[in-house]
Amino acid sequence: MDSESVKQEVIKQVQTQYAMNNARELIEKINEHCFQKCVPKPGASLSSGEQTCFTQCMEKYMSSWNQVSTTYITRLRREGGQ
Amino acid sequence: MDALNDHDLEKLNDKDKAELRLFLNNESQKARVQSTVHSLTDMCFKKCITSNIKQGKLDKTEEGCMANCADRFLDTSALTMKHLQGLRQG
Numbered sequence: 234m235d236s237e238s239v240k241q242e243v244i245k246q247v248q249t250q251y252a253m254n255n256a257r258e259l260i261e262k263i264n265e266h267c268f269q270k271c272v273p274k275p276g277a278s279l280s281s282g283e284q285t286c287f288t289q290c291m292e293k294y295m296s297s298w299n300q301v302s303t304t305y306i307t308r309l310r311r312e313g314g315q
Numbered sequence: 316m317d318a319l320n321d322h323d324l325e326k327l328n329d330k331d332k333a334e335l336r337l338f339l340n341n342e343s344q345k346a347r348v349q350s351t352v353h354s355l356t357d358m359c360f361k362k363c364i365t366s367n368i369k370q371g372k373l374d375k376t377e378e379g380c381m382a383n384c385a386d387r388f389l390d391t392s393a394l395t396m397k398h399l400q401g402l403r404q405g
Contacts, residue, residue, distance in 0.1 A: 234326060235326065236326050236328040236331045237331065239319065239323050239324065239326050239327055239331070240327060240331040240334065240335055242319055242323075243319065243324075244335070244338055246319070247338070247339065247342055251342060251345070251346055254346075255346075262357055266360055266361070270364075270367075271368065286367075286368050288371065289369070289371040290368045291371075292371030292372070293364060293368060293371055293372070293377075294356070294360060296371075296372065296373045296378075297356050297359070297360050297363070297364070298352065298353075298356045300373065300378055300381040300382055301352050301355045301356045301359060301381055301382075301385045302349075302352045303382075304381070304382045304385045304386055305351060305352055305355065305385055305389070306348070308389060309348070
């Protein structure tokens with residue numbers, strides 16, 4: 234390997250690692266919040282109502298994440314521009 | 316591709332080292348922003364999504380609440396800093 238390909242490999246590995254950490258964090262939070270919300274009294278199996286709720290909750294959590302991200306980044310730009 | 320070992324890393328020339336340093340700084344800054352977004356979302360989801368979930372989309376009220384919640388939390392942390400600074404100088 235030459236310097237260039239070592240550099241590219243480091244970049245690739247770091248990006249993969251960050252993306253995985255980010256995904257893991259998001260999945261953990263979704264499970265935590267949506268289990269709390271959608272399965273208040275765990276039964277013998279996951280009912281179809283609980284499953285629907287979970288899917289919708291997941292979608293809602295991801296939209297919420299995007300909303301917060303937009304708000305925060307807008308604010309950082311505004312404050313950085315001062 | 317296989318894991319890099321120390322021997323591979325020694326092949327980096329100064330120019331590529333400098334580029335990597337810049338790249339890593341940028342990535343860790345991005346990671347800090349994302350980690351803040353995670354904790355704000357965690358906190359605000361609890362505050363804003365209070366009714367039973369009937370659809371996957373965020374409705375207008377929830378959307379506005381999430382944005383306000385994130386913004387106001389950042390206001391209060393700025394306020395904390397300002398207050399502490401005032402105490403230090405007073």
